[in-house]
Amino acid sequence: MFQIQANELDFGLTPTVLGSGTFGVVHLAKYRGDVVAVKIPKLGFDDFQKEKDILLSLRHRNIVLCQGEVHLPNGQQGIVLEYMAQGTLKDYIEKYNPLTDETKISLSLGIAKGLAFLHGEEIFHRDLSHNNVLIDDVGTAKITDFGKARPISNVLGTSGTIGTYLWMPPEAFNNAYCKASDIFSFGILMWEMETGSTNPGPQNQDGQNVVDVINWRKSGGIPKIREGILSELIKACLKLDPQQRPGAVDIVNYLTTFQMRIR
Structure with a gap:
């Protein structure tokens, strides 16, 4: 370095x-x-x-x-x-809500491209949340905070729960990490952009007890998905079975086509 x-x-x-x-x-x-x-x-x-x-x-x-x-x-x-002048994705959503459809697609596509690159390099992020995506002065989304990231070969056999609870998929609580675990977290980010809420917890209420949040997610709890331009992709990314979630490259291709269609 x-x-x-x-x-x-x-x-x-x-x-x-x-x-x-x-x-x-x-x-x-x-x-x-x-x-x-x-x-x-x-x-x-x-x-x-x-x-x-x-x-x-x-x-x-x-x-x-x-x-x-x-x-x-x-x-x-x-x-x-x-330096990322517009701060975190959380900051951006709270400042500009409601986001335009063009902005939702552009930000989602940027994050998906970053994930596709990471997964192509055989790296899990393992802590993708609205605080770990930053926005630069021209509106480009970039993934940050790699303290919990690991090469895929090094994740097998590790112990302990890693991540930020509200963005973690059910399998992560059993230490069953895979590329699809990052995809679930990405789905939560899209949910935030679609709804304008930065609190994807049970009943979308503030101040949830941490134990309740963990039990809710471990039991398959996901935030209510409302209809919008990203809703079908959000549903696919939040599938409880990791094998049913799309890959990052597939998401990039889907969003790229979608972006061309709405321009």
Whole structure:
């Protein structure tokens, strides 16, 4: 990975922090005249090294670009990512709801192309949610946050539940990950774009108990699908049987044809 010197980064921008979570903090900075996002993990965050390794191997228009690695004076390390001016898919839906049909198709197609690339590289994302898709200044959707991603060959035999509950398919709670698990999560993202709701839980109500959400999804619970331009594809992606869900390439082909039809 390309090594960026700490003194090449200017952290004097506003806001200084773009986001934070269990992983650490994402700072806004400037690098060689361009605005960038610098992701700095919490000490001991084991997934960071794995994320760096995977990002190093990925170059695609619908995957957030990693420009390099930086070691800071305080001993911390970080990765320098391209800045996505319109924030997360969640932010975008809440700001522009209701989305036009053209926008729903364009965003869905971008995410699907990113997934098709990942799956072609034999990588599972395993944590696709509205917070892990970012939108750039021209409306291009890009997949980010690869802390839970793994090469498919390394997933077999692992233990523990991985992902964000409301976007996880039923099989993921039994650690039965497959490419179709990411497709289910993608279906939830399309549901959010179609409905304008960023809460795909039981009864679409805020403040659900985590245990209730897990039991609901494990028992095959999915959010109510309303009619819209994406509804048939959403139904296909949210099939409870992973083998009945379409592949990412099939989705790209379907959405590409659909996009040409509505232009």
